[in-house]
Amino acid sequence: MTYCVAIAVDAGLVFCSDSRTNAGIDQVSTYSKMHRFGVDGQRQFVILSAGNLGTSQATIARVKRDIKDRAIQSLLTVETMSEAADYLGAISRAEQEKHAKRAGGFGASFIIGGQIAGKKHRIMLVYAEGNHITSSHDTPYLQIGESKYGKPILDRILTRDLNLDTCALCALVSMDSTMRSNLSVGPPIEILVYRTDSLVQETPLRFEEGSEFLREVKRSWDQKLKDAFRQMPPFAWAASWDKSKDKAVNQDEDND
Amino acid sequence: MTYCVAIAVDAGLVFCSDSRTNAGIDQVSTYSKMHRFGVDGQRQFVILSAGNLGTSQATIARVKRDIKDRAIQSLLTVETMSEAADYLGAISRAEQEKHAKRAGGFGASFIIGGQIAGKKHRIMLVYAEGNHITSSHDTPYLQIGESKYGKPILDRILTRDLNLDTCALCALVSMDSTMRSNLSVGPPIEILVYRTDSLVQETPLRFEEGSEFLREVKRSWDQKLKDAFRQMPPFAWAASWDKSKDKAVNQDEDND
Numbered sequence: 001m002t003y004c005v006a007i008a009v010d011a012g013l014v015f016c017s018d019s020r021t022n023a024g025i026d027q028v029s030t031y032s033k034m035h036r037f038g039v040d041g042q043r044q045f046v047i048l049s050a051g052n053l054g055t056s057q058a059t060i061a062r063v064k065r066d067i068k069d070r071a072i073q074s075l076l077t078v079e080t081m082s083e084a085a086d087y088l089g090a091i092s093r094a095e096q097e098k099h100a101k102r103a104g105g106f107g108a109s110f111i112i113g114g115q116i117a118g119k120k121h122r123i124m125l126v127y128a129e130g131n132h133i134t135s136s137h138d139t140p141y142l143q144i145g146e147s148k149y150g151k152p153i154l155d156r157i158l159t160r161d162l163n164l165d166t167c168a169l170c171a172l173v174s175m176d177s178t179m180r181s182n183l184s185v186g187p188p189i190e191i192l193v194y195r196t197d198s199l200v201q202e203t204p205l206r207f208e209e210g211s212e213f214l215r216e217v218k219r220s221w222d223q224k225l226k227d228a229f230r231q232m233p234p235f236a237w238a239a240s241w242d243k244s245k246d247k248a249v250n251q252d253e254d255n256d
Numbered sequence: 257m258t259y260c261v262a263i264a265v266d267a268g269l270v271f272c273s274d275s276r277t278n279a280g281i282d283q284v285s286t287y288s289k290m291h292r293f294g295v296d297g298q299r300q301f302v303i304l305s306a307g308n309l310g311t312s313q314a315t316i317a318r319v320k321r322d323i324k325d326r327a328i329q330s331l332l333t334v335e336t337m338s339e340a341a342d343y344l345g346a347i348s349r350a351e352q353e354k355h356a357k358r359a360g361g362f363g364a365s366f367i368i369g370g371q372i373a374g375k376k377h378r379i380m381l382v383y384a385e386g387n388h389i390t391s392s393h394d395t396p397y398l399q400i401g402e403s404k405y406g407k408p409i410l411d412r413i414l415t416r417d418l419n420l421d422t423c424a425l426c427a428l429v430s431m432d433s434t435m436r437s438n439l440s441v442g443p444p445i446e447i448l449v450y451r452t453d454s455l456v457q458e459t460p461l462r463f464e465e466g467s468e469f470l471r472e473v474k475r476s477w478d479q480k481l482k483d484a485f486r487q488m489p490p491f492a493w494a495a496s497w498d499k500s501k502d503k504a505v506n507q508d509e510d511n512d
Contacts, residue, residue, distance in 0.1 A: 155437060173485065227484070
């Protein structure tokens, strides 16, 4: 399994991905799911991938080859992020269709984000079907892979005006919640922060299995959540609550 | 969609369920998913249901009919909670098979919990396939339906020695996280607390849409999570972290 999240705020973009892939619990490997492409000063892209590893590797390989071969269409020629997402989706579909006749389960999804000079920085989610969506003002993030465990904290914290350090920390906390609940999502964790209009290729920070910062995030978040829970209004209050509103009901069970 | 959770600790059992069912977003209805059966002083059962509403209603109807008709096997005759779960699973399978030849999607899952005099109080999850699992010392809860959003808080808080009020509050916070992330899970929320060895049928507390306690739980948890996040170690610390451990890497991207 995989978990990747990308965040788009006014200040820039944050990308975060785990590096564990598995095909059954006895075939666990480490692959980076974060790929960077671009020309400094002109355009920068980051792609995160989830799903079938064969499909995602073949797709990324093709994206690189198109750049190297100066193909008519490549990440160096697309004029908008939306066109980049369409291009990525078309390659992914083509790779899946090579095998889909013989068996199923070749789906892969991608997040592509970045900036082309003179345009807005954006993130797009490319579905296995090849189509795509972007983030919005109210939902400034996109997720692929095992997304549910880490979603609540993103929903509560993220707003467009946050600084990039806060967004990066939020992505790490979201990753931590996911790792706690799904063993097949795990370190190394890579995180890349892109500042709006910088147009330079950033180097991802990489947190290994024994990372002290990762352990500190885990320990600290666990403790703070427990403290937060202890400060909640007691349930006893509810049990003695105004009976006219939240009343104990003698349930009428006659649905037969 | 549905979310139900049951918790089993030394002090007793807590059952919590939402009451929203939907078949498409324009056909949203309210049905209780909590059903109680028992004879005071002898045995008490609570059943929570998720999945196909036709199957779960037919299953519950059959459970009631077997009690009324004094059938050879019913919740009044089973000798263990495990036998009760097997009985429930067999009915559920039979109901599904009535329709499964014509179409799919009739699956339903159940949690049954309670106590039979002289035996331990227990909770069991009955899968759509009819088999079942129980909770454990390390994982003192079971969930059915939309379970992922609300799982992290259960994993962090629940231990066998907690009091029932704390467990009930934890179930509500778990429900709150689920409702925030999945619109098709919603009030009324029912919660029932059973005290070990009481063997009396308890009345569920029911929190309606406008419930002040539910709103207070929501507001308070949201605020406390945000406060907790603000107190986390800053990400800037990671970015300047000991390079020998969590180092910024120049990623080698040659997987083609």
